[in-house]
Amino acid sequence: MLVLLTLCLGIAFTGCSKETETVTETVTQVEKVNQYTVDPNSLYSRLGGSESIAAVVDQFIANVVADNRINGDFAATVSNEYRTKAFRNNLVDQVCAGSGGPCYYKGKSMAEAHVGQNVTEADFNALVEDLVAALDQFNVPAKEKNDLLAILAPMKNDIVGK
Amino acid sequence: MKVLKLSVLILLLAFLGLMIYANVRPYNPSEKLPAVSMSQFTLTPITDTVQFDRVTKSIDKLSGVNAVSLKMGSNTAAVMYCPDKTSPNEVMKLLSDDGRIKVSENDLLQCGKRGCPVMGPMARIDDMIASLNFRK
Numbered sequence: 001m002l003v004l005l006t007l008c009l010g011i012a013f014t015g016c017s018k019e020t021e022t023v024t025e026t027v028t029q030v031e032k033v034n035q036y037t038v039d040p041n042s043l044y045s046r047l048g049g050s051e052s053i054a055a056v057v058d059q060f061i062a063n064v065v066a067d068n069r070i071n072g073d074f075a076a077t078v079s080n081e082y083r084t085k086a087f088r089n090n091l092v093d094q095v096c097a098g099s100g101g102p103c104y105y106k107g108k109s110m111a112e113a114h115v116g117q118n119v120t121e122a123d124f125n126a127l128v129e130d131l132v133a134a135l136d137q138f139n140v141p142a143k144e145k146n147d148l149l150a151i152l153a154p155m156k157n158d159i160v161g162k
Numbered sequence: 163m164k165v166l167k168l169s170v171l172i173l174l175l176a177f178l179g180l181m182i183y184a185n186v187r188p189y190n191p192s193e194k195l196p197a198v199s200m201s202q203f204t205l206t207p208i209t210d211t212v213q214f215d216r217v218t219k220s221i222d223k224l225s226g227v228n229a230v231s232l233k234m235g236s237n238t239a240a241v242m243y244c245p246d247k248t249s250p251n252e253v254m255k256l257l258s259d260d261g262r263i264k265v266s267e268n269d270l271l272q273c274g275k276r277g278c279p280v281m282g283p284m285a286r287i288d289d290m291i292a293s294l295n296f297r298k
Contacts, residue, residue: 050191058229058242065202065240066231078200079270086285089192103190106288
């Protein structure tokens with residue numbers, strides 16, 4: 001029985017790392033599995049689905065880490081592989097869910113996460129600049145960019161000055 | 163011996179239950195994204211456009227690099243990469259442009275103590291369940 005248990009655990013954990021190439025298939029499968037019909041006119045669809053959102057989020061995080069105005073606030077997070085992945089995945093889920101995609105955000109609320117962080121308006125604006133730079137790098141059209149920023153803008157009150 | 167058998171049986175049943183749950187619950191596409199690491203570098207600011215293009219393109223082409231942030235005139239660069247496929251040393255080699263640029267990797271822990279704390283309290287458990295999800 002112990003052998004069986006060990007074998008099960010072994011099989012389970014070999015599935016941890018997947019190649020990027022399988023992501024496209026994964027997204028379609030997830031949409032089926034989650035029984036969530038994505039509106040083809042939703043921002044999620046217009047942005048190109050989860051794979052495109054993940055690419056923009058990766059670039060956004062890289063921009064933030066290279067941005068000397070605010071990277072000190074993220075250094076501890078991205079110094080750790082597990083926390084980097086969790087942070088990236090939470091951002092992907094948040095944008096995916098907020099734009100009408102088949103995802104659910106599992107992280108803390110913005111208000112809860114930023115208590116005691118003393119984030120200033122200048123910090124927030126620098127972060128938005130880094131996001132806009134990432135969107136521009138992927139040639140996201142102005143309408144989609146503005147729609148996404150409009151979804152994220154209300155979060156400012158939960159992040160700044162807490 | 164009976165207690166041991168019973169304990170193993172309970173553990174096995176709990177594991178099987180968790181595995182079934184992991185494979186029937188709705189899940190996020192991000193669960194299937196590969197693990198990533200970040201590295202930050204301090205470098206001699208690049209002011210030459212040709213050199214900037216050459217360095218950016220060479221890093222972009224490197225297998226396993228998800229994102230590069232390198233700006234003209236900036237002394238800081240950041241790279242997100244898949245640790246299974248490449249390493250900070252390989253990125254640093256390309257950033258140095260055959261020794262023309264002085265580059266050093268920063269210790270991120272020394273750069274700041276604060277961290278964006280969005281991870282929920284169930285993050286580790288969610289991750290364990292996600293690792294049992296065999297659906298593509």
